[in-house]
Amino acid sequence: MDSVRVRLMREDDLPSAERASAVTFFEADRGTRRVSEPEVEPRSSVASKQWIDRMRFCLGVDPAGCWVAVKTDEGADRTVGFAISQNRGGLWFLATYGVLPSHQGQGIGKRLMDAALAHADGRPGIFSSSVHPGATRRYRLAGFSLHPQMRMVGVVDRSTLPAVDGLREGRADDFEWMDGLDQDLRVAGHGPDHGYMLDTLRLVVSRDRARPGYVYIDDRGRASLLAAAERETAQRLLWEALASAQGNTLVNCITTPNEWAVDVGLAAHLDIGQEGYIAVRDMPVPAPYLASGHFL
Known part of the structure; x- marks a missing residue:
């Protein structure tokens, strides 16, 4: 462990941090995969570029929340762990966090989390967590409540799609x-x-400012982030995303206070499963709300 340094991330760390992230989450997903689920695929080159772009954005907005654990090999720093967090006003969130499997159990994760939490400076916090036992132990010890999440997957039965009105492009x-x-x-x-x-x-977005809401939809028609003042608006927004879905779709980050999303997914004939936790500290679980993986 003494040969590993935890320091603030620099932009030239991003490629090495992305590689560490890809290996860490591939191994974690493979280790927790159920027999009935498809084989885990390595991160694609497109997804790797997207990861680097998102983390470069975080590094530009709030660099003091971005940390890496590095080992120096032949004069160059190699990332073995990362914790990218951000402050937005009175809220702290953890965009991504992990340690290479070969370096787990050495206290590196604690050092990274301590650095990221120091940046929070007492703010309420939120992030999406995997089921990795070492990580969840660390989160709970840091004072976070862990709320199980659900996900819904499958091909939308298009005969179930309702006519949705009251929305417009944002x-x-x-x-x-x-x-x-x-x-x-x-x-x-x-x-x-x-x-x-x-x-x-x-x-x-919802046209009705008395019942506001919005959803970001990716290029595969998946809801990436959804927020609404009341559940009926949230359901209309989710139906709009499902109507855009191409092939297999995914609705994730569904917590118990957001069972309105389960009702929509079941009506669209999607299959329900479990995935990780939403971790919160000094704040309730948001609802009606489907969190973004990286922007929470």
Whole structure:
């Protein structure tokens, strides 16, 4: 462990950190895969580029929350662990965190988490967690409540799609009220994250400002982040995302307070399963809300 240094991330660490992330999560997913589930695939080159782009954005917005654990090999630092966290107003979130399997059990994860939590400076916090026993132990010891998540997968039965009205395409001038909704649901707005997501995802919003809501939808028609003031609006937004789905789709980060999403998924004939936890500290689980994996 003495040969491993924990320090602030630099932009030139991103490729090495991405490789460490790809290996760490591939091994974790393979270790927790159920027999009935498909084989885990390595991260694609497109997904690797997307990871680097997202983490470069985080590094640019709040660099003091981005940490790496490195070993120096032949004069170059090699990433063996990473913790990328961000402060947005009064909220802290952990975008991603992990330690290479070959370096787990050596206290590196604790050092990284301690650095990221010091950056939180007492703020309420939220993140999406895997089921890795070492990681979940660390989160609980840090004072986080772990709320089991569900996911729904499958091909949408298009005969079940309802006519959805009251929605429109979102724009940058929606960000102000979206941040107000975020603050009501999860302590603080997403701030600059909305601009990043609008550049890479489709945004759909509720026309009715008395019942606001929004959903970001990726290029495969999957809901990437959804927030609403009440469940009926949330369900209409999720139906809009499912109507855009191409082939197999995924609705994830579903917590018990968000069973409205389960009702939609079951109506669309998706299959329900379990996946990890939403971890929160000093705040309730947001609802109606489906968290983003990286922007929470």
